[in-house]
Structures are given as structure tokens and as C-alpha cells.
Amino acid sequence: MASYIFSELQNSVLKLTLNRPQKFNSFVRxxxxxxxxxxxxAAANEQVRAIYLTGKGKAFCAGQDLGExxxxxxxxxxxxxxxxxxxxxxxxxxxxxxxxxxxxxVAAGAGANIALAxxxxxxxxxxxxxxxxxxxxxxxxxxxxxxxPRLIGQQKASALMMLGDKISATQAEKMNxxxxxxxxxxxxxxxxxxxxxxxxxxxxALARTKxxxxxxxxxxxxxxxxxxxRYQTECGHSYDYAEGTKAFLEKRKPEFKGR
Numbered sequence: 362m363a364s365y366i367f368s369e370l371q372n373s374v375l376k377l378t379l380n381r382p383q384k385f386n387s388f389v390r391x392x393x394x395x396x397x398x399x400x401x402x403a404a405a406n407e408q409v410r411a412i413y414l415t416g417k418g419k420a421f422c423a424g425q426d427l428g429e430x431x432x433x434x435x436x437x438x439x440x441x442x443x444x445x446x447x448x449x450x451x452x453x454x455x456x457x458x459x460x461x462x463x464x465x466x467v468a469a470g471a472g473a474n475i476a477l478a479x480x481x482x483x484x485x486x487x488x489x490x491x492x493x494x495x496x497x498x499x500x501x502x503x504x505x506x507x508x509x510p511r512l513i514g515q516q517k518a519s520a521l522m523m524l525g526d527k528i529s530a531t532q533a534e535k536m537n538x539x540x541x542x543x544x545x546x547x548x549x550x551x552x553x554x555x556x557x558x559x560x561x562x563x564x565x566a567l568a569r570t571k572x573x574x575x576x577x578x579x580x581x582x583x584x585x586x587x588x589x590x591r592y593q594t595e596c597g598h599s600y601d602y603a604e605g606t607k608a609f610l611e612k613r614k615p616e617f618k619g620r
Contacts, residue, residue: 365392366399367417373410373560374553375403382418387426388471390436393445400452410619411560412456413553414479415463424470424493438499446471446503453478454504454575457568459559463552464530464539469493474503477512480571481555482539484530485548490538491527511578512538563601564619 367378377399379386403409416422425445429435436444453460453475462479470493476482484490492509494501501509501522510518513536521528530542543551559567569592577585596602601617608615 364395365389366395368399370408371553372557373408374413374556375399375406375409375411376413376415376553376556377403379414379416379422381426382416382420384426385420385423385467385469386416386418386472387423388445389426389429390441390445393449397448397452400449400456403458404452404456410458410564411556412458412460413463413556414460414475415465415549415552418466420466420472421462421464421468421476421488422472423467424472427497442502446475449475450478450504454571457571458564459556459567459571461552461556461559463548463556464488464490465548467491470501471503474501474505474508477508477538478504481559483541483543483548483552483555484533484539485545486530486542487545488530488542489527490530490533491525492522493525495523495525509538561617563596563599563605563615563617565599565601566596569596 365380367376367380369376369378377396379392379396381387381389381392400412403412425441430438430441459481460479462476462482464476464482464484465488466485467489468476469491473490473492476490492501492505500506505522506518509522512518517536520526530539533539534542573585573588573592576588580588600620601615604617605615
């Protein structure tokens with residue numbers, strides 16, 4: 362059986378491609394578990410310094426395969442949410458490496474919320490986003506009710522989730538849902554360039570920045586300042602800080618190692 366996730370290490374970028382194009386890359390259990398495995402291995406692989414997640418064909422990801430969800434012999438919704446999507450979202454947000462989600466086509470339901478969980482989410486001009494859950498009588502999952510209002514505000518998030526409106530990549534960029542839109546012809550090259558750039562940066566500092574952003578939603582200002590102090594001290598004793606300052610003074614490009 363063909364793999365549901367194409368995995369390719371390009372220099373220090375791990376390119377993961379969702380591979381069910383005939384089903385718009387909608388998830389079945391095997392595919393979700395395979396993505397979890399790939400992310401777990403990436404976290405432990407020192408050669409991987411950035412992760413690039415995209416989809417094959419016309420879609421990024423259409424969310425859950427409803428054929429599986431409605432199969433009497435398939436996994437129940439509770440199992441799908443707790444064993445498939447929740448671990449993926451937690452992995453994306455906790456992995457100590459930058460994750461670029463490159464939305465090449467439609468991102469619907471859980472597919473949209475997986476994309477928005479990335480550290481940097483970019484889209485092709487022809488791509489679109491839809492919180493499709495209300496169309497079938499469900500609530501947004503995969504962290505959507507946490508992530509989306511923090512990106513675009515509660516009013517817009519509420520409307521998009523309740524009405525299930527499909528919005529273009531350009532609209533998503535204008536409402537600060539995603540970082541950037543690229544013309545279709547340039548999309549793969551430009552989006553990969555972002556991941557490549559991140560992979561060459563001081564990834565220890567990027568990992569601590571990611572953790573600080575995660576914690577900022579729960580911390581008081583004083584707690585956040587204390588955590589910034591702790592991580593700034595850690596980074597200040599890193600190889601990358603010594604290399605970065607030395608390269609700046611020597612007017613050359615730094616060679617960071619992520620430690």
C-alpha cells in the first residue's frame with residue numbers, strides 16, 4: 362500500500378506531503394497515525410531543523426474522511442478527535458522546530474485548523490479555507506476554537522465557524538489568518554524558501570520563541586517577563602548567540618547550529 366505521507370529531507374528541511382489526492386487528502390486513521398509518527402521522528406532527528414507540511418494535488422486537506430467517520434465498523438468521533446487530531450495539533454505546537462504549513466489548495470475542517478496551527482501558514486493564490494463543521498452538525502475541532510479567534514478575533518471567528526463561509530487565500534491574508542499568499546506558479550518555490558530560511562536560523566532561539574508564544578495565552582505579564590528572562594539567559598549562553606554576534610562584528614553570514 363502506498364504511503365499516506367510522502368517524506369523527503371531536503372538539506373535540513375523535512376518536507377511532509379499529505380498523499381490522498383483522490384480524496385482531497387482527507388484523513389483516515391492510518392494517515393493520521395502516520396503523520397504523528399513522522400512528526401515524532403522529526404522531533405528526534407537532529408538533521409531536521411524545519412518542517413514543511415503541504416498536500417498533493419488540488420487540496421491541502423479536506424479534513425476527516427466522512428466515509429470512515431460514518432462507517433459502523435470505523436472509529437467513533439471521540440476516537441477520531443482524541444487519537445487522530447488532538448495529538449497532531451499538540452505535536453505541531455510543541456515540537457522544538459519551526460513548522461511551515463503550505464496550503465496548496467482547499468483547507469477544510471480539521472485540515473484548515475491543522476494548517477493554522479503551524480508557526481508560519483502560507484497559501485497559494487487559488488487556495489481557500491473553510492470551517493466546514495457546522496455544515497454537518499459538528500463543532501470545530503483540531504484546536505480551531507482556540508487558534509482562530511486568537512488570529513482574527515472572536516467576532517470573525519464566530520461568524521466563519523457558524524456560517525461555514527468559504528474564504529479565499531487573499532481574504533485569509535487580509536484578516537491576518539495566514540502570513541502570506543503567493544501566486545500559484547511561484548507557490549512551492551516561495552513557500553519552501555521560507556522553510557529553508559528558518560532551517561538556517563538559530564533554531565534553539567526559534568524553539569524558545571515558539572514556547573513563549575504558546576505560554577503567553579495563559580501567563581500573566583509578570584510570569585511572561587520572568588520566562589523571557591529565563592530563556593534569554595539560556596540563549597545568551599548558546600553557541601548560536603556567540604556565533605551570531607561574532608559574525609555580526611566580522612561582517613559575515615553566521616553559521617547557526619541550533620544549540
